Amino acid sequence: MANINWKLNVGYRASVKYAWLMICFSLLSIAHSAVAAIRAQGDGSIEQASVLDRSDQYYVRIAKANAQGLSVNYFKEFNAQGKPIVLLNSLVMNPKIGHAPAQTIMLVVDQNQQANIQAIRVEGHAADVVLVSPGGIQCQSCSINNTERATFATGTAQIENGELTGIDVNGGTVTINGDGLTATDLSLLDIAAGRVLVDGPLRTNMKGSLSTRNHQQVKEIDAGGNLEVSNGDVQIIVGKNHFRYTDRRSDAHYQLFNRKSFQNASNALEITEKGRISVGNLHLESTYDLGSILVKGLIKTQGNWTYVGRYNERSIIPLESVSIKSNGNINLSEQIIATNKVDMESTRAIHIAALPAGNNYLLDSIQGAEIKVVAVGQIKNFGAISGESVYFTGQNIINEGDIEATRDLYLNGQTGVNNQYGGIILGENIELVSQEDVINGQYYPFKPAEICAMLRVVNNAPSIEVGGKLAVPPFTGCGKVAAQSLSAYILGQNIKVVAQNFINANPYEVSRNSYTDPELDLDLTKSEQVVASAESIMDIRVHERFWNMSAVVESWTGNVILQAPIIDNERYHIWADTYEKVVGNPNGTHTNQQIQYLKVLSPPARLNVGQDLILNSDMLNNEHSSVEVKRDVSGTVNKIWMEGLKLRDIFKQTTVTEHSKRYCSKRVFGHCIKHKRKHWTTSSVALTKNSKTAEYPFIFLVDGHIHEGFGSEYSMLQNITFGPEASAYDPKPMTQPVQPGKPGKFVPITASDVTFFVENPNYQGD
Numbered sequence: 083m084a085n086i087n088w089k090l091n092v093g094y095r096a097s098v099k100y101a102w103l104m105i106c107f108s109l110l111s112i113a114h115s116a117v118a119a120i121r122a123q124g125d126g127s128i129e130q131a132s133v134l135d136r137s138d139q140y141y142v143r144i145a146k147a148n149a150q151g152l153s154v155n156y157f158k159e160f161n162a163q164g165k166p167i168v169l170l171n172s173l174v175m176n177p178k179i180g181h182a183p184a185q186t187i188m189l190v191v192d193q194n195q196q197a198n199i200q201a202i203r204v205e206g207h208a209a210d211v212v213l214v215s216p217g218g219i220q221c222q223s224c225s226i227n228n229t230e231r232a233t234f235a236t237g238t239a240q241i242e243n244g245e246l247t248g249i250d251v252n253g254g255t256v257t258i259n260g261d262g263l264t265a266t267d268l269s270l271l272d273i274a275a276g277r278v279l280v281d282g283p284l285r286t287n288m289k290g291s292l293s294t295r296n297h298q299q300v301k302e303i304d305a306g307g308n309l310e311v312s313n314g315d316v317q318i319i320v321g322k323n324h325f326r327y328t329d330r331r332s333d334a335h336y337q338l339f340n341r342k343s344f345q346n347a348s349n350a351l352e353i354t355e356k357g358r359i360s361v362g363n364l365h366l367e368s369t370y371d372l373g374s375i376l377v378k379g380l381i382k383t384q385g386n387w388t389y390v391g392r393y394n395e396r397s398i399i400p401l402e403s404v405s406i407k408s409n410g411n412i413n414l415s416e417q418i419i420a421t422n423k424v425d426m427e428s429t430r431a432i433h434i435a436a437l438p439a440g441n442n443y444l445l446d447s448i449q450g451a452e453i454k455v456v457a458v459g460q461i462k463n464f465g466a467i468s469g470e471s472v473y474f475t476g477q478n479i480i481n482e483g484d485i486e487a488t489r490d491l492y493l494n495g496q497t498g499v500n501n502q503y504g505g506i507i508l509g510e511n512i513e514l515v516s517q518e519d520v521i522n523g524q525y526y527p528f529k530p531a532e533i534c535a536m537l538r539v540v541n542n543a544p545s546i547e548v549g550g551k552l553a554v555p556p557f558t559g560c561g562k563v564a565a566q567s568l569s570a571y572i573l574g575q576n577i578k579v580v581a582q583n584f585i586n587a588n589p590y591e592v593s594r595n596s597y598t599d600p601e602l603d604l605d606l607t608k609s610e611q612v613v614a615s616a617e618s619i620m621d622i623r624v625h626e627r628f629w630n631m632s633a634v635v636e637s638w639t640g641n642v643i644l645q646a647p648i649i650d651n652e653r654y655h656i657w658a659d660t661y662e663k664v665v666g667n668p669n670g671t672h673t674n675q676q677i678q679y680l681k682v683l684s685p686p687a688r689l690n691v692g693q694d695l696i697l698n699s700d701m702l703n704n705e706h707s708s709v710e711v712k713r714d715v716s717g718t719v720n721k722i723w724m725e726g727l728k729l730r731d732i733f734k735q736t737t738v739t740e741h742s743k744r745y746c747s748k749r750v751f752g753h754c755i756k757h758k759r760k761h762w763t764t765s766s767v768a769l770t771k772n773s774k775t776a777e778y779p780f781i782f783l784v785d786g787h788i789h790e791g792f793g794s795e796y797s798m799l800q801n802i803t804f805g806p807e808a809s810a811y812d813p814k815p816m817t818q819p820v821q822p823g824k825p826g827k828f829v830p831i832t833a834s835d836v837t838f839f840v841e842n843p844n845y846q847g848d
Contacts, residue, residue: 119159119163120133120135120140120157120159120160120162120167121133122142123158123192129145130145130155130156131144131145131155131156131157138165138166139165140162140165141170142155142168143170143176144169144176144178146178146180146182147179147184147185148244149244150185150243150244151185152184152188152241152244152245153179153184153186153188153209154188154190154241155189155190156192157189157190157191158195159191160195160199160215161195161198162199162201163198164222165200166200166201166203167199167200167203168205169202169205169211171184171204171205171206171207171209172205173206175205183206183207183209184207184209185209186209186210186211186246187210187212188214191214191215193217196215196217196219196220197213197215197217197219197220198219198220198222199213199219199221199224200224200225201225202227203227203228204227208228208229211226212232212235212239212246212327213232213233214236214237214249215234215235215236215254216237216238216253216254217254218275219236219254219256219257220257220259221258221259222260223259223260224258224260224264225263225265226263226264226267227265227267230267230268230270230392230393231268231269231393232270232271232272233249233273234256234275235251235272235273235274235275236251236253236276237249237250237251237252237275245328247327248326249274250325251324251325252276252322253276254275254276254277255275255276255279256273256275257278257279257281258282258284258357259282259356261283262282262283262357262358263282263283263285265286265314266285266288268391269314269393270314270315270316271314271315271316271361273317273318274323276320276321276322277320277350278318278350278351278352280318280352280353280354280357281357283360284316284359285359285360286314286316286360286362287310287311287313287314287361287362288311288313288389289305289306289310290302290304290307290309290386290387292309301387303389309385309387310384310385310386311385311386311388311389312362312383312384312385312388312389312400312421313362313385313391313400314361314400315361315362315363315398315401316361316362317365317366318366318367319332319365319368320350320368320369321368321370322369332369350368350370350374350408351367351374351376351408352375352376353379353381354378357379358380359379359380359382361400362383362388362400362402363383363400363404364381364383364403364404364405365404365406366404366405367405367406367407367408368407368409368410369409370410371410373410374408374430375406375410376413377412377413377416377418378415378416379416380417381404381416381420383403383404383421383422384402384420401422401423402422403421403422403424403425403450404420404450406426406427407426407428409430410429410430411428411430411431411459412428412432412433413432413435414434416437416447417446417447417448417449418448419446419450420450421451422452423451424448424449424450424452425453426456426457427456428457428458428459429457429458429459430457430459431459431460431462432457432459433462434447434448434455434463434464434483435464436466444465444466444484445465445466446466446467446468447463448468448469449468449469451469451470451471452469452470453467453471453472454473455474455475456473456474457476458476458477459476459477459478460476460477461474461478462480463479463480463481463482463483463485464482464483465484467483467484467485467486468487469487469488470487470489471489471491472486472487472490472492473490474492474494476494476496478495478497478498478499478500479493479494480500481500481507482505483504483505484506485505485508485509486508486509487510488509489510490510490511490513491507491512491513492512493507493513493514494515494516495515495516495520496516496518497516498516498518498519498520499514499515499516499519499520499521500524501570501571501572502521502522502570503565503567504566504567504569504570505569505570506573507572508571508574509574510576511575512574513577513579514572514578514579516582517581517582518581519581519582519585520581520583520584521587522570522571522572522586522587522633523585523587523589523612523633524565524568524589525554525589527590527591528563528564529563530562531560531562551656552654552655553629553631553650553653554589567611568588568608568612569611570611570612570613571613571614572614573613574616574617575616575618576616576617576619576620577615577619577620577621578622579621579622580623581625582626583624583625583626583629584628584629584646586635587612587633587654588608588631588632588654588685589632589654590604590605590608590611590654591654591655591682592683592684593681593682594680594681595681601679602683604683612633612634613633613634613635615638616636617640618637618638618639619637619640619641619643620636620640621643622635622644622646623646626647627646628650629650630651630689631652631653631654631684632653632654632655632686632687633687634687635690636688636689636691637693638692641693641696642689642691642696643696644695644696644699645697645699646698647701648699648703649701649702649719651687651689651702651703651705651707652704652705653683653685653686653687653705653706653707655682655683655684656680656682656683656684656706656778657680657682658678658681658727659678659680659681660678661676661677661678662677663675671736672735673734674733675731675733676733676734677731677775678732678775679729686708687707688709689708689709689710691709691710691713692712694786695709695716696716696717697715697718697719697792698717699717699718700720700721701719701722702719702721702722702723704722704723704724704725704781704782705725705780706725706726706727706778706779706780707780708780708782711783711784711785711786713785714784714787715788715789715792716789716791716792717792719792720793720794720795721793721794721797722792722793722796722797724796725780725798726778726780727778728776728777728778729774729777730775731775732769732772733769733771734768734770735768736768742760743759744758744759744760745758745760746758
């Protein structure tokens with residue numbers, strides 16, 4: 083009996099304590115009602131929320147949940163003034179909920195107010211938290227606790243059959259600043275708004291540590307640990323759209339960016355330098371037609387291990403990936419580091435900035451296992467991109483940074499692929515595709531100015547002088563900008579190029595103004611600064627022209643396949659001028675000296691083949707350059723032009739002799755009655771010197787055989803000098819007579835000490 087009385091007394095004391103606690107909360111609520119920054123709508127009945135304002139935090143007694151577990155709470159104001167907000171989802175603290183705590187707590191703020199929060203905590207039974215505030219949400223140094231899923235939205239909630247089905251977003255801004263947003267308890271976080279500014283850290287990842295137990299390493303969640311544990315799936319969606327709460331998808335209502343609501347269309351979704359994001363998985367999306375995404379802060383979805391979360395009794399495994407999708411531009415000026423995929427998709431342009439790391443090195447702008455960058459417009463990369471597989475697809479692709487893949491690397495630019503001004507493309511299997519041109523290197527040793535000060539400003543300075551053989555057309559731009567680097571490298575195990583034209587151009591040249599200046603000397607490093615090099619197979623298939631200018635195309639151990647109507651292998655710029663002077667001699671003779679010298683010189687173009695060179699072309703031009711094939715040359719080529727350059731000193735001595743003769747100028751009856759003397763001079767020219775001083779030959783070296791089909795017309799020149807009054811000419815095709823009686827299998831063709839063999843079509847052997 084005493085035990086029963088004791089239990090009754092304990093129960094009585096607990097009920098009295100609870101009653102007094104509720105009375106105190108009510109008095110505090112009345113006392114602070116005049117200054118409450120969080121005010122609920124309605125009469126505070128069981129169907130309505132009520133607020134208890136304490137000095138250190140707000141207590142929100144949420145409304146009773148419906149049969150589907152949804153508690154809907156309306157607020158006239160929702161400004162926490164820096165104090166935590168506690169959502170009471172416990173029967174002990176909140177009798178409104180009865181014996182069925184809410185599964186989802188929806189907080190709806192008046193459309194004329196902005197929600198301002200610091201910390202939100204669910205007290206009691208864990209529940210999803212949905213904050214709907216059409217007027218915007220300010221999250222300053224905020225946190226969310228005891229919830230598996232949280233949603234911030236600036237729109238109108240849609241409830242059907244007692245369930246939250248979606249949120250219609252038309253405007254409003256979500257701002258995360260201060261110390262940012264921390265939500266390490268949850269598995270899912272969604273932000274849907276007209277505009278989002280992340281100006282502080284956003285973190286759902288946990289901290290962890292490793293300890294040793296029974297001689298084994300044990301992974302532990304540890305708030306004070308120094309290891310990163312991936313947790314949470316986060317997505318941020320901006321634009322006019324219908325956010326489907328049930329499956330976390332967005333039905334976008336595409337429209338032009340509302341410039342009246344937002345001053346700068348490029349800032350639809352902006353992650354500032356302070357906005358460091360550390361989450362388990364991230365999706366960013368802008369549905370505005372002109373609403374771009376700016377990423378200026380670090381994004382990291384990479385941890386030492388992953389934490390498997392729970393939601394609705396299902397496991398949530400962080401994918402450790404990043405997805406960015408925009409109907410406007412995407413500008414990346416910080417790092418994206420992911421363990422798995424990085425996907426960037428834009429209906430306009432994508433720009434990836436360089437991140438200097440010192441000593442001419444770059445930090446990785448994008449790092450992941452599989453990287454896909456897709457744009458309807460242009461893709462410009464100035465940063466470093468590193469992955470196992472990398473895929474770029476866009477209208478035009480410009481690379482002036484590093485793109486590296488340990489496996490496949492695929493670049494498809496509809497109107498062009500340009501690897502230039504220090505660009506590096508490195509991969510195991512590289513494929514470059516364009517409906518127009520693929521260019522490695524650049525046409526000019528400078529950058530054309532993109533923006534001119536005045537439209538009428540035109541650079542009229544000639545880019546080519548009379549007599550110079552410049553491979554590229556004269557520059558017609560309105561300005562020149564110095565380039566930090568003229569290098570361009572494509573390096574891979576296997577390289578394939580499919581395009582209209584493939585241009586490999588090194589615009590390096592040295593020059594002198596006159597014959598008296600020092601002789602020209604090429605720098606080896608600059609001579610080899612534009613390279614397309616395959617360890618195994620180099621496969622080039624173009625519809626018009628393969629154009630190699632003072633650059634290197636090579637395969638180390640495999641074949642080179644060249645399918646191009648025109649193959650040009652030439653120096654970027656070469657100009658041999660003639661210096662003339664007349665030297666008089668004491669005996670009255672004089673010597674005309676013609677001294678040929680180089681005014682401009684570029685390196686030879688080089689095509690190096692580790693095994694066989696397989697050709698399919700109408701015309702092959704090898705001018706002052708080199709083709710070296712380790713084994714055989716096969717395929718078909720019709721016209722072949724090989725041209726080299728010799729420089730000579732030519733001295734011509736002119737001797738003038740004076741003559742006189744007396745003759746009769748008048749005769750009478752056969753007798754001379756008057757004489758005169760006639761004076762005249764004759765000159766003779768003698769070649770006293772004609773010596774070769776320098777040679778810039780073509781080289782066509784084949785260690786194996788040249789098979790049938792290599793050339794029906796040959797033009798081979800080795801002594802052209804490009805001076806102001808000289809030009810190359812097109813001689814008649816060279817033909818080789820067939821020796822009667824004993825035709826050989828191969829016919830030698832020799833030009834200036836270079837010999838190669840063509841299979842004799844008249845050979846009748848076995």
